[in-house]
Amino acid sequence: MSTSVPSTPRVLKISRTPKTTGKIITKRYMRTPDGKRTMLEFNDRDYDESQDATYIYEESEDEDDLYLDDEDDLIIEEKEIDSSEVESRDETESATSTTTLKVSDEIVNDFHNYIAGMGQFRQFLFKHEIPRKVFHSSIGFVTLYLYTIGVQHQQLIPVFIGLFAVLFVNDYARMHNPEFNRKMVKFFTLIARESEANEYNGTLWYVAGLFIVFMLYPKDICVMSCLLLSWADTSASTFGRMFGKYTPKVSKNKSLAGCMASFITGIASCYVFYGYFVPHYNEKVNGPNDIFWTPENSKLTIHIYSLLSGLVASFSEGIDIYKIDDNFTIPVLSGFFLNLVVKLAHK
Incomplete structure (x- = not known):
């Protein structure tokens, strides 16, 4: 898996409906070569290193943002990337994409x-x-x-x-x-x-x-x-x-x-x-x-x-x-x- 990241990384922001209780989304942090911290969805039972992504997430001091209620909608917003950066990284990669974090199955x-x-x-x-x-x-x-x-x-x-x-x-x-x-x-x-x-x-x-x-x-x-x-x-x-x-x-x-x-x-x-x-x-x-x-x-x-x-x-x-x-x-x-x-x- 390539460890390089673009000079202007994509920033994903997680927002949620206003609930005060719920379940913590399991997260795993690592660092890219330039020292930026990345967050990956992590499942102890099904972890597959080949599936690791290197999206860089916007950090929040509000720990309540790390909680999801069973009925909450998880919304992931992605900022647009300059087309020249996309072409330089991978000509076949789409300029925008949607990443879905999988919440552990309750059943x-x-x-x-x-x-x-x-x-x-x-x-x-x-x-x-x-x-x-x-x-x-x-x-x-x-x-x-x-x-x-x-x-x-x-x-x-x-x-x-x-x-x-x-x-x-x-x-x-x-x-x-x-x-x-x-x-x-x-x-x-x-x-x-x-x-x-x-x-x-x-x-x-x-x-x-x-x-x-x-x-x-x-x-x-x-x-x-x-x-x-x-x-x-x-x-x-x-x-x-x-x-x-x-x-x-x-x-x-x-x-x-x-x-x-x-x-x-x-x-x-x-x-x-x-x-x-x-x-x-x-x-x-x-x-x-x-x-x-x-x-x-x-x-x-x-x-x-x-x-x-x-x-x-x-x-x-x-x-x-x-x-x-x-x-x-x-x-x-x-x-x-x-x-x-x-x-x-x-x-």
Whole structure:
């Protein structure tokens, strides 16, 4: 980053609505080579040195100017710069610009305050996402239970529609009502992530992905997609956090350790479902066309099919598609590739 400054620096003045109480804007001061003091917006959690600016701010002796109320408007006024100075510094730079100081997000701050106020045990649970992982992995066991009592996958489609509607309305309300959002974030703190405080939560994507799979594919492919989403994704997250720093990254937020865990869990899931549950409950709960893969109608043995299931799980978990939530991409990609593999190997 260049440290040079123009001979006549830009002066930014901060003004505010007349409030006497509020929140201090965090500031960080440094000095330019000519000794002038600069002020930078600074966030301890997200600080990136490459994002430092070197705007020079007008100093004020009135400390109240450093305060902002939640409802105050932050106004930044910029003086015009002589065009010759602009051209000498950078021909492509605009003669005037507007700089916006980002005020810390209140909902995220509340989220951190909730965590800080917890006891050590609850903080441990949150840090390692144990309640979230238990909830996530429990869906796989619920899926197998529903399979054993004869629930057909078509019967769950209206349930997914209803759940999606409820979750969408709830999240939409959160996005447009900060006070309601604070209450919901506080209530679901142990199973939520900071990134979901101001975004649509992962459960909404979870339901949307399963809805598509259950609409398009046979019963056994639907069950396998649920197991890979529930168990393979959970194992990838767990082992990725534990050992990901020792292995290469396969994408921005995915490690080889997580993909390997997903691969092994995918293999085990296939053996569990097709090796035990399908043979033991086939006559009680399945119709003629419910099970797409069987040893009799496929060129794939259960061992090869299990290995392919592991590869599908690992690929679906490791790929990052336009930052789409993996609770959506994992079941959709798993269902697509498993169905394709079985179809291509059909006798």
